[in-house]
Amino acid sequence: MATIITKEQQEKEKMVTLVSSDSEKFVVEQKVAEKSHVIKMVMNCCGIESPIPVRRVKGDILKSILEYCEKHSKGEAQEVMEKWDKEYMDKAEKDLVFFHDLMLASHFLHIQELVDLIAVTFAGMLKMKSPEEIRQKFNINNDLTKEQEEHIMTTFGWAFQPI
Amino acid sequence: MAETCNPRRLPWLIKSCIPDPRREAAKLPSGTRPPPTVTSTAASPSISSLPDDLLLEILSRVPQPSIPSLSLVCRRFALLLDSPSFYALRRSHGLLRPALHALSFAAAAIAGRIYVAGGAARSSAVEEYDPDLDSWRIISDAPRRRYGCVGATASGVFYVIGGLIVGSSPRAGRLDAHVWAGTMDTYEVETGVWGSRRAASVPGGGCVVGACGAGSHVYVLASHAVEVSFWRWDAGKGRRGDWLRLEPPPITAHLRLGGAARFCCSALGQDKIVALVHVSSDASRRRGSTDGVVLVYDIVKGEWNRGPDLPVGFRRAALACVEC
Missing domain, CATH: 2.120.10.80 (Kelch-type beta propeller)
Incomplete structure (x- = not known):
C-alpha cells in the first residue's frame, strides 16, 4: 500500500518546464501542461526531463494560458468554472492584441476548450454592430466593390430595410 | 468539442516538436495574405490577421440577426459567411434552423x-x-x-x-x-x-x-x-x-371569387383587436401589391370599425401593436 501512495504522490508532483519564445521559464505540474494536446504529445514522445520549448508563444501569453490550464485541471463544479471563465475572458478581452494572440496560441497548442471560449467571446464583440463599427474596432479595410456590396444588399435586403 | 480526424494535425504536431526559427513567421498555416508575426499584430490589432479556420470559429458563433451586417464588413468576411464550412460549423453549434x-x-x-x-x-x-x-x-x-x-x-x-x-x-x-x-x-x-x-x-x-x-x-x-x-x-x-x-369583420365586400385574403391580428390593450387584412384582386396583382385593410374591433361595444388603409406596397405585412 505504502508504495502505491508514494507513487501517486510522485505522479502528482511530476513537474515539467515550458520555455516561451522570449526564453521565460514556467514550471508547472504535468497534468496542467497536459491540457494542451500538443504539449501532451510532446511529453509522451520526448519525456518531461528536459524543458519543452514553446517557441511560438510569448511569455505573457503562455502565462495566461497556463493559468487557464491550471484552473481547468482541478475539476471544480461547473458553476464555479463558468464564473471563473467569464472573469478570465473579461480581463483578456480588454486588450485586443493580447486577446488575438491568446486565440492563436491556444489554437496552436490545441486547447480546444479555450479556443471555443475565446471564439464565443469574440462573436459577442461582433454582434449588433454596423459594418463600419466593426471595421473601426478591428482595423479592417473595406475592400468590397460597389457591385459586391449591392449583391449582398439584395441577398440580405430584408435585413437592412428601415422599420 | 470532440476531437476530429484532421489530417493537418499530425504534420503540424511534428513541426511543433522540432522548433525551427525560420518557421517562426509562418505561424499561420492558411494565409492568403502575408502571415503577420506577433510584433506586427502589436501595431494593429486586427481580427483579419487570424487564419480562416479561427475566423470561422468566431463568425459561426455570431447570432443570426447580426450576420447580414457582418458580410458587408469586407470581402473576406463575405466569402467566409457564404462558404459551406460556415454552414457546417453553424450546424455543429446548433445555430442553424430549418x-x-x-x-x-x-x-x-x-x-x-x-x-x-x-x-x-x-x-x-x-x-x-x-x-x-x-x-x-x-x-x-x-x-x-x-x-x-x-x-x-x-x-x-x-x-x-x-x-x-x-x-x-x-x-x-x-x-x-x-x-x-x-x-x-x-x-x-x-x-x-x-x-x-x-x-x-x-x-x-x-x-x-x-x-x-x-x-x-x-x-x-x-x-x-x-x-x-x-x-x-x-x-x-x-x-x-x-x-x-x-360579429364577423366587414370584409365580405372586398372578397371576390378567385381573390385571396391574408389575415393578421393583434390585441390592442384589453378592449380592442386590430386586424390587418390583405386582399388581393386581379387589379392589385397587376400592380404587384395587395390592398391592406385595417379593421379595429371594439370588444366592449362588439363592433368593427375601419381604420386608415395600409399604404400601397406592402405585401405580406405582419402586425404588432404598441400603445403609446
Whole structure:
C-alpha cells in the first residue's frame, strides 16, 4: 500500500518546464501542461526531463494560458468554472492584441476548450454592430466593390430595410 | 468539442516538436495574405490577421440577426459567411434552423418571453426565447405538427391554432391535410402541460386564419371559403371551454371569387383587436401589391370599425401593436 501512495504522490508532483519564445521559464505540474494536446504529445514522445520549448508563444501569453490550464485541471463544479471563465475572458478581452494572440496560441497548442471560449467571446464583440463599427474596432479595410456590396444588399435586403 | 480526424494535425504536431526559427513567421498555416508575426499584430490589432479556420470559429458563433451586417464588413468576411464550412460549423453549434421554420410558425409572448411552435415538418419542438439571456431553448414537444399555424396567448397559455398537417404523421395523407385547420392546442407555460389530447376545434368547420389573445379570451378569425367568421374562446368555463360567435369583420365586400385574403391580428390593450387584412384582386396583382385593410374591433361595444388603409406596397405585412 505504502508504495502505491508514494507513487501517486510522485505522479502528482511530476513537474515539467515550458520555455516561451522570449526564453521565460514556467514550471508547472504535468497534468496542467497536459491540457494542451500538443504539449501532451510532446511529453509522451520526448519525456518531461528536459524543458519543452514553446517557441511560438510569448511569455505573457503562455502565462495566461497556463493559468487557464491550471484552473481547468482541478475539476471544480461547473458553476464555479463558468464564473471563473467569464472573469478570465473579461480581463483578456480588454486588450485586443493580447486577446488575438491568446486565440492563436491556444489554437496552436490545441486547447480546444479555450479556443471555443475565446471564439464565443469574440462573436459577442461582433454582434449588433454596423459594418463600419466593426471595421473601426478591428482595423479592417473595406475592400468590397460597389457591385459586391449591392449583391449582398439584395441577398440580405430584408435585413437592412428601415422599420 | 470532440476531437476530429484532421489530417493537418499530425504534420503540424511534428513541426511543433522540432522548433525551427525560420518557421517562426509562418505561424499561420492558411494565409492568403502575408502571415503577420506577433510584433506586427502589436501595431494593429486586427481580427483579419487570424487564419480562416479561427475566423470561422468566431463568425459561426455570431447570432443570426447580426450576420447580414457582418458580410458587408469586407470581402473576406463575405466569402467566409457564404462558404459551406460556415454552414457546417453553424450546424455543429446548433445555430442553424430549418428554413421552413421561418415561414409559418406560431409565435406569442408570455411573461416577457417569446414562444414559437410549428412550421417545421421534421420537428415538433416548442422553443422559448429569453430576451435577457438572448438565447433559445427547446421546452416541449407539440402534440401535432402544424404548418401555417397561428399563435395566440391568453392568461399564460400559449395557443397553437390551425395550420396544415405536415411531417410523417401516420394518419396524415395529402387529402386530409386540412383536418387540423380548425383545431387548437394549448400549452400552459408555467406548468409546461399541454391541454387535453383532443384538440378543441372552431365550430362550423372553418380554417383558422388569424387569432390573438386579449384578457383571458382568445379571438379567432375562421375562413369558410367566401365568408369569414369571428369567434371568442373562453377557456375559463368548464374543462372544455366555450366558443361564442361574434360579429364577423366587414370584409365580405372586398372578397371576390378567385381573390385571396391574408389575415393578421393583434390585441390592442384589453378592449380592442386590430386586424390587418390583405386582399388581393386581379387589379392589385397587376400592380404587384395587395390592398391592406385595417379593421379595429371594439370588444366592449362588439363592433368593427375601419381604420386608415395600409399604404400601397406592402405585401405580406405582419402586425404588432404598441400603445403609446
